[in-house]
Amino acid sequence: MASYRVEITASAEKALAKLPKADRVRVxxxxxxxxxxxxxxxxxxxxxxxxxxxxxxxxxxxxxxIEDRRIVVVVLKLGHRKDIYS
Numbered sequence: 001m002a003s004y005r006v007e008i009t010a011s012a013e014k015a016l017a018k019l020p021k022a023d024r025v026r027v028x029x030x031x032x033x034x035x036x037x038x039x040x041x042x043x044x045x046x047x048x049x050x051x052x053x054x055x056x057x058x059x060x061x062x063x064x065x066i067e068d069r070r071i072v073v074v075v076l077k078l079g080h081r082k083d084i085y086s
Contacts, residue, residue: 002071003035003036003071004034004035004036004038004066004071004072004073005035005071005072005073006031006032006034006035006072006073006075007072007073007074007075008031008074008075009074009075009076009077011077012075012076012077012078015077015078015079016028016031016078019060023057023058023060026057026058027057027060027062027078030055030057030062031062031064031075031078034055034064034073034075035073038066038073039053039066040055042055042056043055046063051065051066051067051068052064052065052076053065053066059080059081060078060079060080060081060084061077061078061079061080061081061084061085062075062077063075063076063077063078063084064076
């Protein structure tokens with residue numbers, strides 16, 4: 001199985017940079033792990049949206065899209081669980 005390429009949108013990158021250092025490292029590791037396993041255990045597909053998933057990293061959520069044809073994972077949004085879905 002080929003490894004996926006991980007792309008991060010500009011808004012997700014800004015949100016990642018604003019996180020406290022310990023949380024930033026933990027979230028970044030989880031995001032980069034999506035390259036090997038784009039649908040890890042515990043991921044959930046968002047209802048009403050095709051190929052859009054979320055993973056939990058403590059109190060933070062990472063919303064991402066998987067493009068299987070291009071072998072790409074695109075991180076769309078990330079942030080605190082209270083703010084991410086609005």
